Amino acid sequence: MAAVGSRAGLDTISMCTEGQDGLVYMQCCGQGEGVGVQKKLNAGTEWSADGNAQQTNLLSFPRSSGVDLPYRSPESVEMDEIMAAMVLTSLSCSPVVQSPPQRDLLPGDMECCGGELSDSGSSGYWSWDHGNVSPAPSPSVTEMDRSLGQLTDEGLHMELDQAACEEPEARRCKSMSRGAYRCLWPGCGKVLTSRVGMKRHIRILHLGFLLNSGGSERSHREEDFYYTEVSSEDEETAPPSPAPSFCSGAWTSCSSTQSQSTPGPQDAPVQSSPLSQSAPSSVWQIHTEHLYQACAPIQVTVSPGSPTFCSWTPSGDVQQKPQIPASRSRSVSVGEQWLQRNSAPTRSQTMSASPSRGHCSFRKGRGEAKKCRKVYGVERRDQWCTACRWKKACQRFPD
DNA sequence: AGTGCCGGGAT
DNA sequence: ATCCCGGCACT
Numbered sequence: 026m027a028a029v030g031s032r033a034g035l036d037t038i039s040m041c042t043e044g045q046d047g048l049v050y051m052q053c054c055g056q057g058e059g060v061g062v063q064k065k066l067n068a069g070t071e072w073s074a075d076g077n078a079q080q081t082n083l084l085s086f087p088r089s090s091g092v093d094l095p096y097r098s099p100e101s102v103e104m105d106e107i108m109a110a111m112v113l114t115s116l117s118c119s120p121v122v123q124s125p126p127q128r129d130l131l132p133g134d135m136e137c138c139g140g141e142l143s144d145s146g147s148s149g150y151w152s153w154d155h156g157n158v159s160p161a162p163s164p165s166v167t168e169m170d171r172s173l174g175q176l177t178d179e180g181l182h183m184e185l186d187q188a189a190c191e192e193p194e195a196r197r198c199k200s201m202s203r204g205a206y207r208c209l210w211p212g213c214g215k216v217l218t219s220r221v222g223m224k225r226h227i228r229i230l231h232l233g234f235l236l237n238s239g240g241s242e243r244s245h246r247e248e249d250f251y252y253t254e255v256s257s258e259d260e261e262t263a264p265p266s267p268a269p270s271f272c273s274g275a276w277t278s279c280s281s282t283q284s285q286s287t288p289g290p291q292d293a294p295v296q297s298s299p300l301s302q303s304a305p306s307s308v309w310q311i312h313t314e315h316l317y318q319a320c321a322p323i324q325v326t327v328s329p330g331s332p333t334f335c336s337w338t339p340s341g342d343v344q345q346k347p348q349i350p351a352s353r354s355r356s357v358s359v360g361e362q363w364l365q366r367n368s369a370p371t372r373s374q375t376m377s378a379s380p381s382r383g384h385c386s387f388r389k390g391r392g393e394a395k396k397c398r399k400v401y402g403v404e405r406r407d408q409w410c411t412a413c414r415w416k417k418a419c420q421r422f423p424d
Numbered sequence: 425a426g427t428g429c430c431g432g433g434a435t
Numbered sequence: 436a437t438c439c440c441g442g443c444a445c446t
Contacts, residue, residue, distance in 0.1 A: 418430085419429085
């Protein structure tokens with residue numbers, strides 16, 4: 026299925042229609058991994074992707090029969106019709122058909138994650154350029170190719186977790202319909218309705234990978250340990266766990282505007298807006314600041330997911346993120362962000378695993394982490410964290 | 425020697 | 436509570 030969303034996959038798409046009940050059946054013959062995905066969609070559209078199916082390319086498409094298409098080459102016309110069919114199906118229900126291992130994604134996601142969805146073709150998700158479709162003449166092949174390629178590039182960053190920033194009604198209808206996934210990370214407990222979103226949540230917030238790091242392969246399986254599937258009842262009884270401040274602008278900016286606007290003529294998708302990826306680290310940074318005065322240092326397990334909350338407001342603008350008091354904000358270097366991400370998980374390990382010293386002092390050996398003194402130098406002592414200034418255990422760069 | 429920070433003192 | 440520093444452990 027991984028290739029279905031790609032051009033290679035589209036080459037083998039075939040479809041046929043049944044006139045009487047208005048169902049549109051599309052068959053996608055993938056090239057390799059051939060587990061089929063079937064989705065019965067709300068509007069009576071059914072998708073079938075089966076790598077083993079050998080089916081002739083029957084390209085009758087009564088739903089768009091009234092459309093006059095300018096003459097193009099047969100291949101182009103074929104692709105156009107395919108695209109038109111896909112576009113029509115996406116208009117009514119905007120499916121998110123995931124790769125077979127994640128086929129537990131149910132129509133709820135599709136209904137609620139509407140037009141803004143786009144997923145990585147390379148990771149096996151369908152990509153739908155949904156918001157820009159119309160029954161009018163379908164976009165040219167090159168246009169679609171371009172948009173598909175773009176979605177392939179960008180899609181990974183805009184997954185189903187967008188639902189977190191959508192309307193509450195939409196979320197409700199999603200959560201009531203079936204199970205969900207709950208983050209097991211200590212102090213988080215966020216519930217998401219899609220596995221992909223949960224994985225990404227864990228990967229980004231807890232495992233500390235930046236969005237654009239592209240999901241380094243080594244971490245791909247790691248998220249599985251940190252979430253669990255919960256039933257819908259569990260989800261409903263569970264308190265709405267605070268979602269960390271990850272309603273980043275790009276995830277939400279694509280949501281309502283595009284899907285709710287009347288489908289205009291083909292335009293370049295708006296989904297390619299770049300993501301702001303720097304905020305979380307700085308948020309963690311701020312929250313580790315001055316902890317010496319706030320609580321005992323031993324309890325500082327800098328869990329990146331815990332400190333901030335995501336308001337479930339539909340707009341989900343970047344400005345919706347919790348505003349950091351200006352007095353505490355400061356620029357954070359890349360190295361510091363790295364330290365923040367990497368020092369957090371190791372801290373508890375070093376604490377618990379080394380009862381080496383006889384007396385109760387938890388004094389650790391020289392960590393490799395830079396401290397304020399090293400980072401800023403003695404001459405810029407005013408930029409040290411409070412603890413360092415007081416010759417206490419550094420809170421800005423905890424071991 | 426340089427650094428991190430505990431323990432304790434000063435305010 | 437806040438701020439500072441002597442002095443020790445560690446590299």
